[in-house]
Amino acid sequence: MDDGPARGPAGHLAPRGVVDLRGRAGRDVTLSYPPDAAVVVAGLPGSGKSTLLRAWSSAAPVVDPRATRTSYEARLPGWLPYAVYRPWARLGHLRRLRARIRGGGPLLVHDCGSRPWMRRWLAHTARRAGRPLHMVVLDVGPREALLGQHARRRVTSRRVFGVHRRGLSKLLARVERDGLSAAAGIGSLVLFDSGMRSRVTGVRFGRDTD
Template sequence: MSTPTSTDLVVGARPDHLISPHGVLDLRGSAGRDVWLSYPFDAAVVVCGLPGSGKSTLLRAWAASATVVDPRVTRTSFEARMPAWLPYASYRPWARLRHMHWLRGELRRGGPLLIHDCGSRSWMRGWLARTARRAGRPLHMVVLDVGAPEALSGQQARRRLASRRVFALHRRGLARFLRQVERGGQAQVPGISSVVVFDRGQRDRITAVRFGSRPS
């Protein structure tokens, strides 16, 4: 079975069954067989997209393959300890610090890792790249570019709505990141080994992720 890779920006590529990503691989608008993504054993894979784009659904399907770091776990933990009347915004900085501490620990621990993140904040992408590099492991990204209407529909379906301000910030940030990648390829994502971009049509075809065997 062939194992297509990308070394720079490849637009509209027709995927085979198994893809070992490298560089930027843009599969938006593609049709064909279901997609399996294959990564090295020690890879950390960041699953990105707007709130409601399907990140959590994808991570649940992939959870048996790797440890999953999801910021909602940290948020839920904080909310359980705080008075119900206290708004989350008042302790968000501490929750974010706790989440980043968890992330750093998992990146240092080694082994397959899946990370839930919006992907819209350049400072967070940079921090992840630096932290992964210091831990001696490759960092990869999977971006779900499903469009704002689909993401809003997903929020309504799960009954968790981001505020208009927060959603707009994520939308602008992710769009800016995708434009940078489209124009400059891998040069725009220093420290990140690959970026795979899927649209709504391809999202349900990402059937599995696999990680290589532990080095002997």
């Protein structure tokens, strides 16, 4: 695996290639990206993506599929199961995400990162918009992710969790073997675990991070 962080001002890291921060000790880190970058925050359901995005949301707008689902739930009868309108909610999320990627300014994207077709779609959409695409992955493992789900009182079904677990495991294995080429269209990929989660304290976007 290649590891290519570009060090900027004290505590700032502009990722290049694959940057593996798992199991590392040291000072707090702020990730630095170009001013028009879209950064995908990935990891298993319950890994802490939403918490991280709330902490980073002052730096850029956040596109979260749950926001689209909530908007559908507010408009539809409460007795209607989500499974009935799930395809439309997902399509609505993709349309919203595409529009935001085509727009200007930095962007944060909430996604599990486990689905190859979604990674390809994000890379294609960002490339067509002329926008750099980057990814960070919270690699916390299935046990900790399940504990996180129970703590937030929002538990993913065993089948769906298994799909995400297998998909993310395959991505991480390919990254270990092939480096950044395993995630085509991604400008950098940062990996960190629960020990580093509280120490990757922020994200910034600016011209001095190019």
